Amino acid sequence: xxxxxxxxxxxxxxxxxxxxxxxxxxxxxxxxxxxxxxxxxxxxxxxxxxxxxxxxxxxxxxxxxxxxxxxxxxxxxxxxxxxxxxxxxxxxxxxxxxxxxxxxxxxxxxxxxxxxxxxxxxxxxxxxxxxxxxxxxxxxxxxxxx
Ligand SMILES: [Zn+2]
Numbered sequence: 001x002x003x004x005x006x007x008x009x010x011x012x013x014x015x016x017x018x019x020x021x022x023x024x025x026x027x028x029x030x031x032x033x034x035x036x037x038x039x040x041x042x043x044x045x046x047x048x049x050x051x052x053x054x055x056x057x058x059x060x061x062x063x064x065x066x067x068x069x070x071x072x073x074x075x076x077x078x079x080x081x082x083x084x085x086x087x088x089x090x091x092x093x094x095x096x097x098x099x100x101x102x103x104x105x106x107x108x109x110x111x112x113x114x115x116x117x118x119x120x121x122x123x124x125x126x127x128x129x130x131x132x133x134x135x136x137x138x139x140x141x142x143x144x145x146x
Contacts, residue, residue, distance in 0.1 A: 012026070014026050047063075054070065054073065055073055055077070055118050056073070056118045056119065056120055056121070057120065058070070058121060061105075061121060064102075065101060065102060065104075065105050065121065068101050068102055068105075069101050069105070069107060069121050072085060072099055072101055072107050073107070073118055076109070076116060076118065082097050082099055082109065082116055085099050085100070086099065086100050087100075087109070089111075095110055095111045096108060096109070096110055096111075096119075097109045097110070097111060097116060098127070101121055103124070104123050104124045104125070105121055105122065105123055105124065106121070106122060106124060106127055107120075107121050108120055108121075108122060108127075
């Protein structure tokens with residue numbers, strides 16, 4: 001048989017060698033990339049959907065802080081007392097309680113008499129100067145916007 005009738009390896013534009021009308025090596029790479037991309041999109045959507053279940057707005061916070069804040073929120077919900085989580089009342093506003101989330105972040109809550117209501121998570125840096133300021137700054141801090 002003539003040499004020409006046999007399938008032969010050719011060099012594609014990408015530089016790979018192979019059989020067929022297109023480079024299977026590159027096609028597989030593209031398929032893997034698309035799969036990774038859609039997996040990440042799915043994970044992102046699942047992560048975004050979780051925020052709807054939170055008692056307070058957490059979506060503006062870094063992921064690791066969100067996870068720890070959720071632990072604190074669910075502990076509160078399950079009846080753990082704030083002092084068991086090193087929470088303290090503010091000296092200037094005794095009905096306001098701060099609970100450490102991480103070294104940098106605090107969960108602010110309000111004691112409405114019957115229960116401890118979560119208000120927002122803020123960073124230590126945002127919070128510290130305000131506790132030394134006039135009471136109206138604290139009130140602004142307690143507004144329920146993130
Ligand atoms: Zn290729």
